[in-house]
Amino acid sequence: MHYSGRRSRRGRRRRSGRRAHPQIANIQKPKSSFWQRVVAFFKGSKGSKPFPSKSVEKPAIVAPAKEKISRKPELVEVTSPKLYVGNLSFDAAESDLFELFNGVGQVRNAEIVCHKYTQRSKGFAFVQMTTIEEARRAVQELHDKEFLGRKLVVSGAKTPDMERAA
Numbered sequence: 001m002h003y004s005g006r007r008s009r010r011g012r013r014r015r016s017g018r019r020a021h022p023q024i025a026n027i028q029k030p031k032s033s034f035w036q037r038v039v040a041f042f043k044g045s046k047g048s049k050p051f052p053s054k055s056v057e058k059p060a061i062v063a064p065a066k067e068k069i070s071r072k073p074e075l076v077e078v079t080s081p082k083l084y085v086g087n088l089s090f091d092a093a094e095s096d097l098f099e100l101f102n103g104v105g106q107v108r109n110a111e112i113v114c115h116k117y118t119q120r121s122k123g124f125a126f127v128q129m130t131t132i133e134e135a136r137r138a139v140q141e142l143h144d145k146e147f148l149g150r151k152l153v154v155s156g157a158k159t160p161d162m163e164r165a166a
Contacts, residue, residue, distance in 0.1 A: 075143075078156035081108070081135045085125045086153035088112070092121065096148070101127050104141050105134030126157055 032040070076084065085097065097110040109128040112121050129135040135156070143154040 074155070075153075076156040076158055078132060078136045078139055080157065080159060081129045081132055082157040082159075083127045083129065083135050083138060084153075084155050084157040085127055086123070086155075087150050088121065088123050088125055088152065089148035089150050090121045090123060092125075092148050094125075097125055097127055100142070100147060101129070101138055104129075104138040106130045 083101075088097075092112065094110045094112050097112070098107055101107045101110065106129065107127060108130055110125065111127075112125040114121055127138070129138060139154050139156070142152055144151050145154075146152075
């Protein structure tokens with residue numbers, strides 16, 4: 001006999017009459033009227049189920065709640081005119097950042113980092129000032145400042161040689 005991995009349909013047997021669990025078989029469910037079921041459906045409370053059963057409910061297995069660990073943003077020393085701006089509102093535009101940082105010093109470039117496919121902001125940006133002194137002043141004045149409903153994180157941007165050393 002050759003086994004193909006499939007069972008033939010002829011070989012199946014059907015069970016005639018399914019037996020209920022012996023403890024549940026003796027329990028009769030009270031019949032509720034159509035309107036009782038409609039009211040129970042719209043109430044939606046635990047006590048008024050449309051078909052109340054007297055079976056024992058097992059307690060649900062609850063996983064222990066994991067405590068969310070919030071990381072403090074890493075503050076990098078300002079060694080170049082390029083700044084990292086984190087915890088940025090998703091509604092912020094590059095022009096908003098340009099105006100905010102122009103109040104501190106002259107801004108060369110402001111770029112919000114966006115998702116590759118959805119073009120939605122990732123919540124952080126890079127701002128390039130003209131001098132390192134202006135960048136340091138921007139960190140002092142704008143770090144932890146409220147902007148569009150969020151406290152900004154402003155620090156020096158990591159340079160490629162800093163990333164290699166870490």
